[in-house]
Amino acid sequence: MAAQRPPRGGTAVADTNAVHTDAAHADTVREEAVEAALAKLDLDAKTRLLGGQDMWSLPALPEIGLASLVMSDGPIGVRGVRWTADDPSVALPSPTALAATWDPELARRAGRLLAQEARRKGVHVLLAPTVNLHRTPLGGRHFEAYSEDPYLTGAIGTGYVQGVQDGGVGTTVKHFVGNDAETDRFTVDNEIAPRPLRELYLAPFEAIVANAHPWGIMTAYNQVNGVTMTEHRHLVNEVLRGEWGFDGYNVSDWMAARSTTGDIEGGLDVAMPGPRTVYGEALAAAVRSGEVAEATVDTAVRNVLRLAARVGVLDGAPAAVTEPPAAIDGDALAREIARRGFVLVRNEVRDEGAALPLRAGSVALSGAAARDARVLGGGSAQVFPEHVVSPLDGLTAALPEGSLSYVIGADPSDELAPADQGFTLRAVCRDASGAVIGEGSLPNGQVQWIGDDLPAGVTHEALASIEVTGTFTPRESGEHSFGTRGLGAYALTVGGRVLFDGVQSMGPETDPFEAFFGSPVERGKVALTAGETVEVSLRHTLDKEFAAPLPAVMFSFVHLGPRRDPDELIAEAVASARAADTAVVVVATTERVESEGFDRKDLALPGRQDDLVRAVAAANPNTVVVVNAGSPVEMPWREDVAAILLSWFPGQEGGAALADVLTGAEEPGGRLPTTWPVALADVPVTEVTPTDGRLAYAEGLFIGYRAWDRAGAVPAYPFGHGLGYTTWSYDALTATAESATVRLTNTGPRTGREVVQLYLAPVADTVERPARWLAGFASVEAAPGETVEVTVDLPRRAFEIWNEEQAAWTPIPGPYDLLAAHSLTDPRLTTRVTP
Template sequence: MTGYDEAELPSMIDKAIGVLDLARKVRLLTGAAMFALPAEPAIGLSEVRLSDGPTGLRGAELAGGRKSCLLPNATLLAQHWDVGVAEQVGELLADEAAAHEVHVVLGPTINLHRSPLGGRLFEAFSEDPLLSGALATGYVRGLQARGIATSPKHFLANESETERFTVDCAIDERTVREVYLLPFEMVVADARPWSVMASYNQVNGTPASEHRELIENVLKGEWGYDGLVMSDWFATTSTAASANGGLDLVMPGPDGPWGEKLVAAVEAGDVAEETIDEHLRRLLRFAARVGCFPGEPASKTTSASPDSPQTRERLRHLAAGGMTVLVNRDNTLPLATSGGRVAVIGRHAFDTVAQGGGSAQIRPPHVVSIADGLTGALGTERVSAVDGVEVRTRPLAAEPGAVRDPHTGESGMRVTAWDAAGAVLESRHVDGTEIEAVEDGWLGSAASIELSAELVLDEPARTRIGVRGPGRWELTAPGLREELELHRAPGPGGGLHRPPARGFDVEQSSGARISAVTRADSGMRIIGLVAAPAPPTDDEAIQAATAAARESEVAVVVVGYTQEQETEGVDKTTLALPGRQDELVLAVVAVAERTVVVVNAATPALMPWIDEVDAVLWAGLPGQEAGDAVAAALLGEVEPAGRLVTTFPAADRDGPGWNTTPTDGVLTYAEGGAVGYRGWRGRDPLFWFGHGLGYGTWRYETVEPVAEHGIATNARVQVTNTGDRTSREIVQVYARPADPDEPIRLVGWAGAIVEPGRTATVAVPCDQRTQRRWDPDTRAWSPLPNTELLIARGLGDVRLTLPLSEEN
């Protein structure tokens, strides 16, 4: 990036502002495009490019864009409980951003797991504000140390998706301060992110993008934040209120509620020009930090490759190391690397879900399925892999290798656009099987669009043929002619983030031509082709699974959610696994010698079979190296030493903060600060926050706390590895107040890798920001009195307790 003298930057910015008239100032405060900010040659400002991507760089295109490395999802990365890992992730993403020539990564997501129903929780770290804030700090440091900006989001209270564009989140002031602001407070204080993104929702009756109390008074005033505050995409609906409320940048552009309307508001005296200058001052400071002001930035291009051996190995370890062993009866895991046959069972074993749905989806170079990963690790002679029951209601787009362009023979499809008179506007080869049809894209002016491809099959087979994307369609293939209409999911982005799809099962041969024609359709949408082997019926799948399990020493059943449950734009209604997956597990258990369940999901699921199986590995959404990472974890090549970052209920509606559906537009956070494990009452959950067995066993022996005026500053804990493997332990420290109305809270943790039979002294720093309480009357903090420390392997396995007092 271009260099500048930090001391001279304020005068440079003031000089630039003085060059511009009001209209040109205001123009710079709205994006120039969907993912770019405008340049202004008169002041030496070049274009700033942004990209979605908490766990990978998507680039400007929502479908069919450049391939990028796909990291494990945020909860799986968080299960390392390691700020250093978060920093490594930031460094890796910075290299990806440089390769994409992107200046800003729109992440991390540091909203909390308030309810396990939240559809977008896979993007966020945890239910705990301290853990989330610490991991976000490492993530931001890793990116910004390499000159790439971050934008922690969504400020504030975007913990669910139902009515997210309009919902009013009603939260008491103390809870806002102690719980929902804390991760942002931490990242601002400890990492100084160069931008922050405001959310869509309202907070206590005021839209977040114009919330003066949160943005101006707390973020910029009390915390002294000197960065840029941008809107979420299309979130800003007001002109003067948002400009006066502290928002600095409206996204996307070039249209929006500012522009000429904001110029008029200034001229009418509704917004002071000094306010515009302050927004622009922050924008130019932001641009300077990413190398776009002054002058054209130096090239940041790197040699990063999303499928290089080095990248693949890093991603495999990141995924496997964060996986969590929930159950391990009779040391079933790790599996022996030699011995009898292993049956790998389930739709998720073949169609392994590597990422969640929505705006953060990227196009990876590949996804290694769990079936392929275990077969590669153990050999075809030991592994039999069989499909499972149906898990989706909407079929996926075809894998590129399943179809070819009928004109060129290349992998992918042909996309042809016609005008209203029937003349061809353009015909292109696309190396994927989905594409954006948006107003400002090359398909925007088309009256009709054809997607065409030829099937690539080894032999004639029953094949599922269909289309994805909203609109009216004419679908043809040998033996198939259908006219159908697919409707958008409700809400903005419904045609992009959750495209509808439909497929038809017909007998096909290799070379069969598929054609799908859709008419002009207003609004943004993703469209694509469906072409895949027709799946077995559920009864056939269960029968094949039990047959394979009978003939094997170990049955590995892979179950999970899909992007239909874990996605932007919609919340779950139940934690039950989709389809007949529970029935499949129980059928296998009934005949198998040993059963291991691998759960391919990011957020809690019900497990009615938990007492019947021998082991459970929580695999998360493992990214592009999914199958190889699961194999490494199951075989013990990489210890799955992760700890849960969310409390797992045993049944629907268990626990605090369950509801995500507003009443008359208002979602009340009635549980207050008792979020997740903090508010668990009555019967125990299925698994507590912090739970994870790893492959070690441990003895906790002594603890030496250090406290000032009854507030813990650190604790030194002795742990002995009593197992027969080198293992990583995560020592967790919680403060439990004597006042029963005050919730327990995590105050610190630290990890240690210890050899068998060895003892380690683990120093655990304790953060004072979770050992305080906010008084709404005095609007001030005070220390949390009369607590005791719990030293634990998770809240379900507390090993030591120690009272704290004013004298400690």
């Protein structure tokens, strides 16, 4: 991993040796406790331990002093076992934003905060990080993964895992392997040749196992080369455990385990969720019938007990961490990661200087996402933060009073969405007789109770209906639309008026997941006055005949504010921009564009947002665009605006961080972790849809910038690109095949941070390889005029390929050009190395 090399001395080595000795002794004691506990278990107890007892936990076994192991989703926050706002979570920026910092130590600090959150919520294992690659920008869940580059992904993932486990909480690195798209993800067979499988898709997992020693791995839904990943004994038992020495537990993605014998023989330790799994009684029966050896079950149980010992829930075993790191301020860290991850891709210098930082004067802000920011992605990454700072909030607080104006300009969506702003809601649960059996608060109009995630006192068996009830105080006058999403019977009332009383049925061709991810349906409109509160109610009667994939209650009370003429909204934004010194436009994707569960169809911004940017830029040449998206979008106006800042999904403090960066209080620190194209038509790899159940990774080694180089195409903004508020000269580069030292000087007017990127390019290749690839990186900070030096280790693997004939890593002698660069396409210094 790239880092500034610390000084070394005898004392530090002695201390390190002592730490290693203590850790080795603790490992020995834990292993002894694991073996003692295993010896006390009968077959039924063993197999029961390997299947979830509910949605998020494994059963306790009091006879061996084992408490229940609790898991939780959360790459950017720890949700806990209940999908509720009653226990809010810190919401950090998206994984793409974290990767854009190019800072493994910052990722480690993020991990420590998440461990702190997990311990507060009684969670032992975090189901993160996601280290699949950005094979194509059409991947719908790419906001939850780090990068198109395996080395950068592995480095950031290593820091994240180290940080979480510093806090004594386990990680589950996912999704092993090849879950790089969402289309048919439950069944798709991804056909990946051995070289790209090793050099690209397995590489981040291998680096994290080697450098961070994760306590868990999650195997994916998909197949790889004809074998379902939960049953893939070659990749799990022979590669992950055998070659790499992974000694943690292997858990299925939720509902991915489908074969009792296939899964246990394939190296799957835990089948989730429960209580109905392919393990438990079915696995015990397979052992008794001779289909499975009990020793195979013992191996899986041993892995689970080792995890329990590490997180401190097995009697007689010392926890891996007895003194967690010092407490971390979640708001402050969320704000720091956001601004460090913002990528300034354009900042034009004109007569009055650069567009950013903002000049003194008035600012005209527009864009629906400026008021209602999208701070996190949809799906299992979702948490409920205690508060959210929008761009409007952040700029209002930071700019002089009276200098900021705001208009909507354009809304990215004209689709009803879960009731949110202005709504105060709760859920009232009733049984078949109509008696109230429980109540719970709701953060918005979305009810999403999975497994036992129900209000206190409520069970799936007794639950017959749920009423979402409360009040709505509109922000705008006009006709408001209300509706439903999900299957079953509904009665919808607004202000005493019944808008709908009927049934939403599932047609014969409807996917059963329509109940979870279906489209909202408008049920009626009501004219309302801004500031005047009305009563609202949506009663949902469950369809007991519908067999959901798992016990769950999922439906939504949806709403859409008054629709104004789009041209009128844009004209309003133009008038505001024309009267201001600077125009700031915030554009965004929506949950129907980027989310878990589906891939993207295009890279266009939804709605009339492109038209808004063009019109505002024509009215004010000093237009700054903030792009609130988790992964690349087309920006057809990019040459027409003064500045473009990519904010990703910036977490709960995104608006405050945005104000820091726009005003110049802080420098935008990010560099692109993935290539941003001009248009989808230019993207070299776009296929995400299987043919006859198979998706061929026909591009082989060439994804991301490797593919752009091979195609000779020019993207809008290359991998590694990002501007700051100062300038740098690269003064000297010296290198061997083991490390490189770069000296550089801050030649600009203010203190800044630079990410030094090192790329290797073969001088004359005898094998097929990319034109160049990332081999190391490091961050430096310097005051104006200050010269700094940084040494970066070059991994041996950077000079090797996976030899398919020998099934082994093989060094390629070189020589190689080593490039010290500001970005992939902006090399500053070059030297030659020969390993």
